[in-house]
Amino acid sequence: MTTSWNVSLLLVCFVAGSACRQQPRKSFSQPTESALALDATVLGVSTVIEDLNVPWEICWGPDGRIWFTEQSGSISAVTPETGERKVMLTIPEVYRQRSLGMLGMAVHPTEPYVFVDYTHLKKDSTIVSKLVRYTRTADTLKDPLLLLEFPGNTGHNGSRVTIAPDGKVMLATGDAARYPNAPDTASLNGKILRMNTDGSVPADNPYPGKLMWSRGHRNIQGLAYTSNGNFFASEHGDATDDELNLIRPKGYYAWPHIEGYADRPKEKTYADTFAFIPPVFSWTPTIAPAGIEHYMSGEIHEWRNTILMGTLKNASLRVIRLNERQDSVLGETVYLTGIFGRLRDLCVSPYGDVYLATSNRDWNPGQGFPKEHDDRIIRLSPIQSAGNLKMLPKSVNRNTASLAKGAMLYASYCEACHKPDGRGIKKTFPALDRSKVVTGDAAALVQLVLKGSKKNTGEQMPGFAFMPDEDLAAVTSYIRGAWRNQADSIPAADIRKIKEQEGL
Numbered sequence: 001m002t003t004s005w006n007v008s009l010l011l012v013c014f015v016a017g018s019a020c021r022q023q024p025r026k027s028f029s030q031p032t033e034s035a036l037a038l039d040a041t042v043l044g045v046s047t048v049i050e051d052l053n054v055p056w057e058i059c060w061g062p063d064g065r066i067w068f069t070e071q072s073g074s075i076s077a078v079t080p081e082t083g084e085r086k087v088m089l090t091i092p093e094v095y096r097q098r099s100l101g102m103l104g105m106a107v108h109p110t111e112p113y114v115f116v117d118y119t120h121l122k123k124d125s126t127i128v129s130k131l132v133r134y135t136r137t138a139d140t141l142k143d144p145l146l147l148l149e150f151p152g153n154t155g156h157n158g159s160r161v162t163i164a165p166d167g168k169v170m171l172a173t174g175d176a177a178r179y180p181n182a183p184d185t186a187s188l189n190g191k192i193l194r195m196n197t198d199g200s201v202p203a204d205n206p207y208p209g210k211l212m213w214s215r216g217h218r219n220i221q222g223l224a225y226t227s228n229g230n231f232f233a234s235e236h237g238d239a240t241d242d243e244l245n246l247i248r249p250k251g252y253y254a255w256p257h258i259e260g261y262a263d264r265p266k267e268k269t270y271a272d273t274f275a276f277i278p279p280v281f282s283w284t285p286t287i288a289p290a291g292i293e294h295y296m297s298g299e300i301h302e303w304r305n306t307i308l309m310g311t312l313k314n315a316s317l318r319v320i321r322l323n324e325r326q327d328s329v330l331g332e333t334v335y336l337t338g339i340f341g342r343l344r345d346l347c348v349s350p351y352g353d354v355y356l357a358t359s360n361r362d363w364n365p366g367q368g369f370p371k372e373h374d375d376r377i378i379r380l381s382p383i384q385s386a387g388n389l390k391m392l393p394k395s396v397n398r399n400t401a402s403l404a405k406g407a408m409l410y411a412s413y414c415e416a417c418h419k420p421d422g423r424g425i426k427k428t429f430p431a432l433d434r435s436k437v438v439t440g441d442a443a444a445l446v447q448l449v450l451k452g453s454k455k456n457t458g459e460q461m462p463g464f465a466f467m468p469d470e471d472l473a474a475v476t477s478y479i480r481g482a483w484r485n486q487a488d489s490i491p492a493a494d495i496r497k498i499k500e501q502e503g504l
């Protein structure tokens with residue numbers, strides 16, 4: 001095993017703009033176990049701490065430690081350089097069941113407060129969520145102050161808590177598996193709430209006297225501010241359409257009426273009457289997005305101005321490129337699929353290192369998990385070279401703009417027969433998931449989609465020659481990369497050529 005080099009320097013820049021000075025970074029005592037090669041940067045992978053039980057939230061504290069919750073009810077702080085852990089508090093009234101328990105937490109950067117959201121089972125068997133503020137001392141948390149108690153359920157309890165750039169507390173609640181809660185302005189569920197650090201309603205909230213900041217959410221699992229103050233949330237969809245949303249004050253996100261984009265007839269009709277904000281990106285098939293962070297450090301320059309997102313079902317790290325204004329998605333790169341199992345949360349240190357928390361001891365572990373020393377907090381940190389470290393598999397790039405369009409076209413034109421999961425209907429509509437026709441010769445696939453099938457018995461495949469080249473390229477590229485398919489995309493120019501050859 002090799003130890004990391006630790007020669008990187010931290011640039012400390014003053015906002016005033018004058019001076020930038022370099023500080024040596026601290027060295028890590030944990031060995032580097034493997035390496036992940038980006039375009040130019042090589043990341044060393046090491047375990048900060050192991051044998052945890054679902055670290056649900058990890059965040060970088062103002063004391064230079066990583067603060068984390070575990071789902072059964074503890075709050076700890078670990079020194080990232082050594083892995084030394086201090087349990088700050090356990091809360092016996094936390095009720096852990098399936099997705100319930102100790103969930104989101106935020107450590108205030110300038111005030112001595114820690115905010116936690118957890119589920120609690122009352123004596124009369126009702127489930128509630130509580131947001132509690134603690135005061136931080138060097139080695140414990142004291143003076144619990146209940147800021148908010150609101151309805152919970154056996155699922156969809158959110159949550160994430162984060163501190164806004166203006167110091168306010170932002171809390172994402174789930175719809176508590178009661179769909180009408182989400183749009184309802186009178187319910188605290190299915191919302192993002194904004195409050196002062198004492199739980200009171202800020203005078204400048206968008207709905208006077210209310211905590212509500214945005215509504216129409218199903219079950220948010222990640223919250224993060226970008227460097228320019230834009231506010232993003234990751235959210236679980238139902239059978240389709242996981243979402244990444246740009247959150248605006250008073251924003252309406254339309255769950256349960258619209259999932260993902262307004263791309264189905266009923267959704268389009270709804271969107272004609274009710275103004276809603278569509279996601280900046282949506283994933284079908286679903287991947288179960290979890291914690292997010294904006295990455296703006298130059299330390300891993302390939303990841304600069306991206307949203308880093310862990311996923312549970314897909315067990316991957318998504319690196320989602322943003323435009324300069326940080327309000328739309330340019331594409332995503334998928335790393336580590338299945339390597340460490342479910343990734344529940346992540347955080348970024350001021351040095352630009354990325355920390356990931358696994359979630360393999362939760363209610364729904366993937367095949368082959370949990371591993372003996374799960375769960376873990378893992379560090380990704382630049383190293384000078386991989387030496388003879390074990391290399392982790394290469395990333396997969398996805399052009400999100402055309403993928404999003406392809407997914408939308410698939411939903412409008414294909415999924416009625418081939419189904420959202422691409423598995424079709426036995427003996428009637430063939431599966432496109434793992435179909436050799438889909439992943440094989442691109443020209444043959446395009447010809448079939450253009451002309452349909454000429455079979456004169458049973459169900460027919462209609463032709464789609466009427467669609468513009470770009471749309472045909474988007475939808476065929478989509479099915480070649482969707483579900484378990486892993487074939488290259490098809491450029492619009494190739495579609496044009498085939499159309500010309502066929503006289504279409």
Ligand code: HEC
Pocket residue numbers: 410413414415416417418428429430431432435436437438445448449453454455459460461462464475476479
């Ligand atoms: C009205 C139902 C229907 C719609 C809509 C439809 N298909 Fe099909 N599709 C079929 C049927 C039926 C077959 C089988 C044809 C055959 O065996 O001759 C088929 C076959 C296919 C195949 C070959 C799969 C294999 O493994 O043999 C592909 C690829 C395909 N469709 C893609 C698409 C795409 C892309 C769209 C949307 C742009 C679409 N289909 C829309 C009914 C449909």
